[in-house]
Amino acid sequence: MTGHPDTGEKSGRAEPTRRGRGRGEALNRLVLVCSLPLFFGLWELISRSGVVNVILFPPPSTVLVALFNWLQSGQLLIDFGMSLSRVVVGFVLGAILGAVIGVLTGRYTLISNFLSPVFQLLRPIPPIAFVPIVILWFGLGEIGKYFLVFWGVFFTVWVSAHLGVQRVDDKLVRAARVLGTPENRMLREILLPGALPYIFVGLRTSVSISFYTLVAAELAGTFSGLAYRIDIAQQNLQMGQMMGGLVMLGVISAAADKLFAVFAQKVVWWS
Amino acid sequence: MQSRTRHAAARPADESIAGGAIGIDNVSIIFGEGEASFIAVDRVSAEIAAGEFVCILGPSGCGKSTLLNAIAGLETASSGRISVDGTTVTGPSADRGMVFQQPALFPWKSVRKNVAYGPRMSGHGDAEADRTADRLLEMVGLAAFANKRPQTLSGGMQQRVAIARALANTPRILLMDEPFGALDAQTRAMMQENLLQIWHELGITVVFVTHDVDEAIFLADRILVMSAGPGRFVREIAVTIPRPRSPEVAIDPRFVEVKRQSLEIIRRESARAFDQQMKSALS
Numbered sequence: 001m002t003g004h005p006d007t008g009e010k011s012g013r014a015e016p017t018r019r020g021r022g023r024g025e026a027l028n029r030l031v032l033v034c035s036l037p038l039f040f041g042l043w044e045l046i047s048r049s050g051v052v053n054v055i056l057f058p059p060p061s062t063v064l065v066a067l068f069n070w071l072q073s074g075q076l077l078i079d080f081g082m083s084l085s086r087v088v089v090g091f092v093l094g095a096i097l098g099a100v101i102g103v104l105t106g107r108y109t110l111i112s113n114f115l116s117p118v119f120q121l122l123r124p125i126p127p128i129a130f131v132p133i134v135i136l137w138f139g140l141g142e143i144g145k146y147f148l149v150f151w152g153v154f155f156t157v158w159v160s161a162h163l164g165v166q167r168v169d170d171k172l173v174r175a176a177r178v179l180g181t182p183e184n185r186m187l188r189e190i191l192l193p194g195a196l197p198y199i200f201v202g203l204r205t206s207v208s209i210s211f212y213t214l215v216a217a218e219l220a221g222t223f224s225g226l227a228y229r230i231d232i233a234q235q236n237l238q239m240g241q242m243m244g245g246l247v248m249l250g251v252i253s254a255a256a257d258k259l260f261a262v263f264a265q266k267v268v269w270w271s
Numbered sequence: 272m273q274s275r276t277r278h279a280a281a282r283p284a285d286e287s288i289a290g291g292a293i294g295i296d297n298v299s300i301i302f303g304e305g306e307a308s309f310i311a312v313d314r315v316s317a318e319i320a321a322g323e324f325v326c327i328l329g330p331s332g333c334g335k336s337t338l339l340n341a342i343a344g345l346e347t348a349s350s351g352r353i354s355v356d357g358t359t360v361t362g363p364s365a366d367r368g369m370v371f372q373q374p375a376l377f378p379w380k381s382v383r384k385n386v387a388y389g390p391r392m393s394g395h396g397d398a399e400a401d402r403t404a405d406r407l408l409e410m411v412g413l414a415a416f417a418n419k420r421p422q423t424l425s426g427g428m429q430q431r432v433a434i435a436r437a438l439a440n441t442p443r444i445l446l447m448d449e450p451f452g453a454l455d456a457q458t459r460a461m462m463q464e465n466l467l468q469i470w471h472e473l474g475i476t477v478v479f480v481t482h483d484v485d486e487a488i489f490l491a492d493r494i495l496v497m498s499a500g501p502g503r504f505v506r507e508i509a510v511t512i513p514r515p516r517s518p519e520v521a522i523d524p525r526f527v528e529v530k531r532q533s534l535e536i537i538r539r540e541s542a543r544a545f546d547q548q549m550k551s552a553l554s
Contacts, residue, residue, distance in 0.1 A: 171375040175433075178343050179389040180365030180440060189392075193379045270378040270420060 058239045063247065066240030075229070080248065082224040083214060086142065087256070090149020091210045098154045098206075099199055102161025106195065107187055112162070119158060127152040127209075128216040135220060145217045152213035153206040160202025164195030197271035200264045207260050211253040226252070290356040291443035291476035293319040293342060298351035300337050311337040313501035314351070321356075321443070324470055324477045326491035328484065328533070330541060334502025335480045336448050342478060343369045343446050355444065365393050368437030369446040372453060374429035376421035382432050383408065383417040389440035400439075407435040410469060427458035434466070438473070445470075447479045451486070460518050463489055467516065484537070488529050489516060496533065498540040500547055506536045 040060045047059035070076040105112035127148050138144030168191050176190045218227035226248050233241035300312040311334040319325050327335045340346040342353055344363040353360045376385050386404035408414045411431040421429055430450055451459040470477050481487050487494045488510055496506040512525050520526050
């Protein structure tokens with residue numbers, strides 16, 4: 001684009017490349033469009049070919065029927081709602097608390113010295129390892145599920161907020177100081193917005209974490225939910241239902257991730 | 272321009288109320304402690320009059336930025352005293368604006384909100400701060416870019432926003448730390464002229480740090496030449512080239528004469544600093 005307009009030779013050479021790029025793009029799009037149908041087609045074919053046990057490895061059509069029955073029974077909506085509520089409650093609590101405490105420990109050494117050693121000790125413990133103890137503490141009710149998701153989210157968000165505040169560009173802090181920012185407004189005016197991009201990276205990671213913690217929580221014992229349904233279907237050898245459960249988990253967590261990405265784009269538009 | 276004399280005493284009384292005189296009294300700035308300590312600025316003294324344009328000229332690492340930071344209040348003098356209009360500097364203040372080598376604009380704020388930041392911090396309402404911002408953006412020729420994100424602007428434009436942002440607090444003093452160092456030659460020349468115009472309009476004190484001899488001569492009333500290891504003022508050069516100055520003064524015989532003098536001093540000083548470094552390295 002920066003070439004001189006008077007070099008006809010250059011633009012002449014650019015022409016075939018552009019056409020070539022057009023052909024390449026069409027091919028790319030075609031492959032993209034074919035990807036999923038090809039995947040499901042192959043799956044259907046292999047399942048029905050007799051090479052594998054069709055009971056254990058049902059074709060997508062069977063999964064679709066199972067999903068439809070699940071929906072029609074009204075149970076899907078309940079399972080979906082229960083799972084979503086667990087993720088949302090645990091995530092929101094963990095995110096808010098993690099961000100607030102992370103900003104405080106990142107900003108004030110005294111608070112950090114008090115809390116960081118404890119958090120660093122607890123953070124590496126996988127939330128799933130807490131399942132047995134949580135059942136004893138909270139039983140099979142909702143609180144235990146909230147707690148597990150919260151546990152998974154909290155530390156991730158805490159670390160990202162803590163580091164985020166500490167990594168705010170020093171140039172910006174100095175600029176703010178010479179512009180007359182009082183110390184007590186530095187956090188809100190500069191450190192918080194400066195740390196926000198880091199916090200959002202942590203939050204997005206936490207979206208996936210909260211879903212896998214949810215699965216562990218539901219498998220451990222509950223009375224509804226997407227992962228619970230997979231567990232029940234296994235006991236009845238309903239392979240279609242099980243795979244349908246997987247599909248639903250995939251869809252909901254992918255949708256949550258995408259939604260979050262859009263939300264993040266809106267909030268931290270500058271990064 | 273004639274009224275812009277170098278001595279505060281000679282200024283009309285109403286102008287001296289505006290203030291902006293800087294006193295640097297035997298200031299040393301030492302980093303670290305004991306064996307590992309490093310003297311960045313060594314017993315430096317200078318008086319800068321209100322409304323004066325002073326350049327501090329010296330090689331990289333001579334401590335000129337450290338001294339400027341100390342005037343801004345970002346650095347504390349280990350000994351000696353820095354004062355503004357007789358009051359000792361103890362920290363940053365809105366009456367001393369500063370422009371850094373990098374624009375350091377807040378990426379989460381629009382150009383207008385960046386400039387409005389200072390007035391907002393000093394308690395002005397949003398609407399009033401925005402009006403001040405728009406006025407200053409007009410002054411630096413960026414009124415049309417008020418709603419843009421800073422990242423979408425060129426380096427020169429960003430630095431002009433940074434200047435507008437520093438001026439929005441109506442400071443008595445503008446401190447500039449090699450603000451045009453990262454810009455290309457044409458943009459730099461334009462920015463220098465623009466800065467002189469702004470300085471002329473506002474009548475504030477400017478302390479401008481640079482390692483570029485031509486830049487210092489073009490801008491300054493007076494050049495304080497600083498040497499490295501440890502940082503000291505070694506010479507003071509008065510630049511009597513009349514104002515307004517246009518880029519053509521670079522071929523004016525007076526300009527050439529000041530430049531010849533300055534280069535001679537700098538060459539002597541760098542040779543001396545180099546010898547000293549060699550000696551201390553060998554010992």
